[in-house]
Amino acid sequence: MKESEEITKPESQHFIEQFIEKDLSEGKNDGRVHTRFPPEPNGYLHIGHAKAICLDFGMAEKYGGKCNLRFDDTNPTKEEVEYVDSIKEDIKWLGFTWEDREYYASDYFGKLWNFAVLLINRGLAYVDDQSAETIAEQKGTPTQPGTESPYRNRSIEENLDLFYRMNEGEFEEGSCVLRARIDMASPNLHMRDPIIYRILKTPHHRTGTTWKVYPMYDFAHGQSDYFEGITHSLCTLEFEVHRPLYDWFIDQLQTDDYRPRQIEFNRLNLTYTVMSKRKLLELVKEGVVSGWDDPRMPTLCGLRRRGYTPESVRRFVDLIGYTKVEAINDVSLLEYAVREDLNKRAPRVFGVLRPLKVIITNYPEGKVEQMEIENNPEDVTQGKRLVPFSREIFIERDDFMENPPNKFFRLAPGREVRLKGAYIIKYTGLLKDNKGEVSEVHCTYEPETRSGGPQSDRKVKGTLHWVSAEHALDAEVRLYDRLFNTEDPAGQKDEDYRSFLNPDSLEVLRGCKVEPSLATARPPDKFQFQRLGYFCVDNDSTTGNLVFNRTVGLKDTWAKLNK
RNA sequence: UGCUCCGUGGUGUAAUUGGCAACACGUCUGACUCUGGAUCAGAAAAGUCCAGGUUCGAGCCCUGGCGGAGCAACCA
Numbered sequence: 082m083k084e085s086e087e088i089t090k091p092e093s094q095h096f097i098e099q100f101i102e103k104d105l106s107e108g109k110n111d112g113r114v115h116t117r118f119p120p121e122p123n124g125y126l127h128i129g130h131a132k133a134i135c136l137d138f139g140m141a142e143k144y145g146g147k148c149n150l151r152f153d154d155t156n157p158t159k160e161e162v163e164y165v166d167s168i169k170e171d172i173k174w175l176g177f178t179w180e181d182r183e184y185y186a187s188d189y190f191g192k193l194w195n196f197a198v199l200l201i202n203r204g205l206a207y208v209d210d211q212s213a214e215t216i217a218e219q220k221g222t223p224t225q226p227g228t229e230s231p232y233r234n235r236s237i238e239e240n241l242d243l244f245y246r247m248n249e250g251e252f253e254e255g256s257c258v259l260r261a262r263i264d265m266a267s268p269n270l271h272m273r274d275p276i277i278y279r280i281l282k283t284p285h286h287r288t289g290t291t292w293k294v295y296p297m298y299d300f301a302h303g304q305s306d307y308f309e310g311i312t313h314s315l316c317t318l319e320f321e322v323h324r325p326l327y328d329w330f331i332d333q334l335q336t337d338d339y340r341p342r343q344i345e346f347n348r349l350n351l352t353y354t355v356m357s358k359r360k361l362l363e364l365v366k367e368g369v370v371s372g373w374d375d376p377r378m379p380t381l382c383g384l385r386r387r388g389y390t391p392e393s394v395r396r397f398v399d400l401i402g403y404t405k406v407e408a409i410n411d412v413s414l415l416e417y418a419v420r421e422d423l424n425k426r427a428p429r430v431f432g433v434l435r436p437l438k439v440i441i442t443n444y445p446e447g448k449v450e451q452m453e454i455e456n457n458p459e460d461v462t463q464g465k466r467l468v469p470f471s472r473e474i475f476i477e478r479d480d481f482m483e484n485p486p487n488k489f490f491r492l493a494p495g496r497e498v499r500l501k502g503a504y505i506i507k508y509t510g511l512l513k514d515n516k517g518e519v520s521e522v523h524c525t526y527e528p529e530t531r532s533g534g535p536q537s538d539r540k541v542k543g544t545l546h547w548v549s550a551e552h553a554l555d556a557e558v559r560l561y562d563r564l565f566n567t568e569d570p571a572g573q574k575d576e577d578y579r580s581f582l583n584p585d586s587l588e589v590l591r592g593c594k595v596e597p598s599l600a601t602a603r604p605p606d607k608f609q610f611q612r613l614g615y616f617c618v619d620n621d622s623t624t625g626n627l628v629f630n631r632t633v634g635l636k637d638t639w640a641k642l643n644k
Numbered sequence: 645u646g647c648u649c650c651g652u653g654g655u656g657u658a659a660u661u662g663g664c665a666a667c668a669c670g671u672c673u674g675a676c677u678c679u680g681g682a683u684c685a686g687a688a689a690a691g692u693c694c695a696g697g698u699u700c701g702a703g704c705c706c707u708g709g710c711g712g713a714g715c716a717a718c719c720a
Contacts, residue, residue, distance in 0.1 A: 093658055121720050156719065213718055220716055224646045227716090258718055268647040270716050279718035298720045322648055322715050345649085352655085358720095400668065402657050404650090407713055411655050414669050424682065459682065490680065499678055532678065544678045612679045639680045 095403045097136065097344055101144060101313060110312045110339055114146030117311050118172070118179075119186075119302065121153045122164035122286075124358040125373040125380045126171045128394065128415075132349040135398045136315055138177040149309055150179035154187050155301045157285040165286075167373075171381040175391045186301045187287045189308055193296045194248075196304060197259060197278060200333065201240045206277065207233055208243040210257045219265070220273055226266035227273045233262065247280055248294045254280045259294070263329065271326045275299055303327040306341040307334050314343045318405065321345045349401065350409040353563035354379045355571045355578055369582065370564075376619075376630050377564045377586050387561065388607055388617030388632030390426075393419040409569060416633045423607060423615045423632070428456040428463055431501075431546045432595040432610035432629070434558055436475035438550060439492075441506060443525045444472040449549075452532070454502040468596050470503050473550040475594045477612075480545045481522055483511070488642060490543035492522065499544040501611065505530035546611040553594035556627040559619065560588040599627065607632070 094102070105112055118137040120130065141148035150172065154160050172179070200206035209216065209232045221227030235243075244259055246252065259278035267273055277300035284290050303326075306314045314327075320343070327343050350356055355364075356379060364370050364378070373380050376387035384394060397418040401410050451467040476492065485493040492498045497507040506524040514520040529536035564586050570578040595610075602608070604618040614634035622628040 093660085095657090119720090123720080153720065159719075216718080217716075222646080222716060226646095255718065270647080273716085276718055281718085295718095297718075302720085318649070319714055320720090324648090347650095400656075404657070406650060406657090408656060411669065414656070417669060420681090429679075458677095458679085488680090501678055503678095505678095537678080541678085543680075546679075609679085609681085612681070614681095635679075635681050637680070642680085 096405070097140065097313075097315065097346060097403055098143075100342075100344055101140060104312070104342070105144070113310070113312050114141060114144035115149070115310055115312045116141045116146065116315060117149040117151050117184075117306065117309065119151045119153045119305075119316075120168050121156070121159075122161065122168060123156070123159040124164060124362060125167050125382055127356060127358075127361065127378075127380045128351065128384060128397075129349040129356050129379075130171075131175060131381060131394050132398050132401075132403075133315070133317070134172060134175055134177060135395055136346065136403060140313065140315070146312070147182065148177075148179060149182040149184055149311070151184040151186065151305060151309070153298070153302065153305075154185050154285070154287065155295050155298060157281060157283045157295065160286055162286050167382065171385075174381065174385060175394065184305075184309065185287060186296075186305050187285060189301070189305055190288060190292055190296070192308060193301060193304060194294075196334065197244065197296075197300070198241065200261065201244060201259075202237060203333075204237060205262050205333065206259055207235050207240050207262055208247070208257055209233075209260050209274075209276075213255060216258070216276070220270065221265070223270065229265050230260070230274065233274070244278075244294075247278070248292065250282070250293045252280060254282055256280065261300075261329075269322060269325055271299070271323055272329070275326060299323060299326050300330065303330050303341065303343070304334065307331060310339070311341045314341050316343060316345055317348045318345045318407065319348075345405070346403045347405055347407055349398075350407075350569075351379060351415065352409055352412045352568040353565050353570070353583075354412070355565070357571065360571065360578060363579075369579070376559070376561050385605070386617075386620065386630065388423075388605070388615060388630055389419050390422050390607075393422040396422065412563065419615065419633055420635075423609065425459050426457075427607045427609045427615055429454075429458070429611050430596055430599060430608045431468065431548050432556070432558070432593060432599075432608075432613065432616070433475045433477050433546070433548050433553075434560075434590055434593050434610075434613065435478040436553075436592070436594045437478040437481055437519065437522065439474050439476050439506070439522045439524055439547070441472050441474070441504075441526050442509065442523050446472055448472065449551075450503075452502045466598055468502065468598070469549045469552040470500075471549045471551050474500070474547045475550055475553060476500075476522075476545050476547050480543075481519065483519065488639075490639075491545060492524075492543075497541055499530075499541045500547045501544045502532050503547070504528070504532075505536075505539060505541055546613075548594045548596050550594075552597045554597055554599055554627060555591075556593045556595045556599070556629055558590045558593045558616070558629045558631065560590065560631045562586050562588075593629075595627065595629075600624070602627065609635075 116137045138148045209230045219228045258276045260274045263272045265273045278294045281295045324343050374382035374386045397415045450470045452470050453465050455465050456463040480491040499505050504526040506526045510523040512521040565581045566583040567581045570581040602618045604620050607617045615632040616629040619628040619630045
């Protein structure tokens with residue numbers, strides 16, 4: 082009976098699903114659900130956008146509707162095609178499709194113009210010749226009402242004439258704007274005669290020099306929703322105060338029962354990073370990181386290069402949920418999501434990051450054995466591979482200690498350890514270089530202890546990964562850590578976020594030794610370097626010069642003990 | 645001191661809409677293990693921002709506080 086109880090337990094819905102289902106049950110918009118993802122092409126997508134993408138496309142999918150991709154390209158001074166292309170790539174990577182519904186706010190410049198003219202004709206919009214500063218002053222403050230512009234009561238004819246001449250290039254940028262005529266005393270600042278069109282003479286990436294006037298966000302977004310038949314316009318919390326304006330424009334547009342609805346949800350914030358496009362752009366421009374796709378960036382291309390899978394990003398988004406609470410999410414949850422995914426999928430390999438040579442003195446010189454090792458204990462279908470073993474091998478420097486503490490389960494004087502998939506070896510001696518550092522460890526092995534052999538069951542304290550010196554491939558490994566060393570770098574009073582940069586966020590290791598099967602590894606192949614973590618092949622990698630990025634380390638209870 | 649929104653373990657979310665505050669991550673035990681991984685078992689951790697009220701019963705409803713966030717770009 083326990084099972085049936087579990088089955089009948091209702092799935093809890095987040096507030097947006099509840100809104101949508103209520104709308105559906107009331108028969109709104111003919112029972113349609115149609116959403117849109119509306120990025121501005123002025124930067125690369127980050128994981129915060131992934132949250133929006135999963136919601137926009139996810140709600141459409143769940144309720145049998147559609148989701149449009151719409152570029153919100155109303156500001157030619159900031160937007161570029163480079164960004165359009167990257168945005169499309171990232172959405173596809175996440176696993177969503179907009180089919181043939183790729184739209185641009187600029188597609189609607191004509192309709193928007195006509196709508197503005199309509200508002201002028203209704204006496205609901207006027208041309209204001211005042212400067213930006215004056216208009217700002219007249220706006221009032223949150224506690225004081227604004228004052229009306231002296232141009233507020235121009236005749237319809239004059240407004241029409243001026244508006245057309247604005248678009249003919251007759252006036253300079255900033256010399257005048259078109260404003261909606263609403264209420265200068267509204268407690269909501271956005272309703273105090275908002276600017277809806279401004280003059281911009283920068284060519285637009287799609288419409289070229291056709292237009293000299295461009296609509297503002299508030300005059301483009303909701304209307305675009307309306308033109309496309311959007312039913313649920315999902316956006317982040319800071320647009321909450323824009324909703325009355327959104328609705329006001331829809332009121333002017335509406336001709337039947339159809340009406341889009343704006344719903345706001347909380348942004349995604351992550352610990353130890355920054356999420357604003359402006360700050361990310363600064364990090365790129367100032368060379369703090371290598372580019373938008375630097376594996377330390379929270380951008381989708383950065384996460385991709387870091388080795389994150391789309392599944393893990395979507396899983397993470399699913400785990401954090403949608404609410405109206407401004408939250409900051411623990412990056413360890415993201416890391417949990419990739420580990421969970423890669424644990425099941427990534428083949429295991431041997432890679433030694435900081436090599437220490439071990440000579441097995443009683444192993445015949447020149448002998449090579451092919452050890453058969455399973456590729457993934459979590460997934461037998463991934464089969465096995467052969468890894469060459471010989472007299473001289475490399476192990477991790479950290480896996481040997483001359484004077485180990487009690488809980489050290491690895492190689493040390495007097496100890497024996499298992500070489501995974503091979504033999505049990507016993508320490509016999511060491512060599513040091515002239516700086517006093519251990520340069521070589523000597524051991525002996527017992528043939529009977531080979532994996533699967535008669536004495537392979539013998540208990541030893543530890544199991545090490547290793548790679549045959551003669552067969553090893555050299556590799557470069559890039560170890561990444563959090564970009565900032567404080568949880569909320571952007572939220573610190575009086576301190577610039579850049580002062581919290583983690584100086585050790587990138588460590589490049591050369592001369593690492595990896596097993597020969599990796600010779601054919603190509604980006605974006607992903608592996609678990611046994612006992613170390615998950616790594617992927619970087620785009621910089623070539624056949625002669627392998628480069629791996631550490632996506633995330635394995636959980637390391639030994640490292641934790643040492644803190 | 646205007647408007648809007650938000651306060652549930654350390655973090656993120658639940659609570660079948662008024663019925664014994666649950667789940668995940670993280671933390672800590674223990675078992676198992678040829679990855680100090682994974683897996684399994686278990687523990688600690690909030691009495692729901694505060695104060696009143698309604699009710700047999702309030703995290704959910706009401707009133708009043710307190711705290712936080714957003715809003716005064718010719719940005720989105």
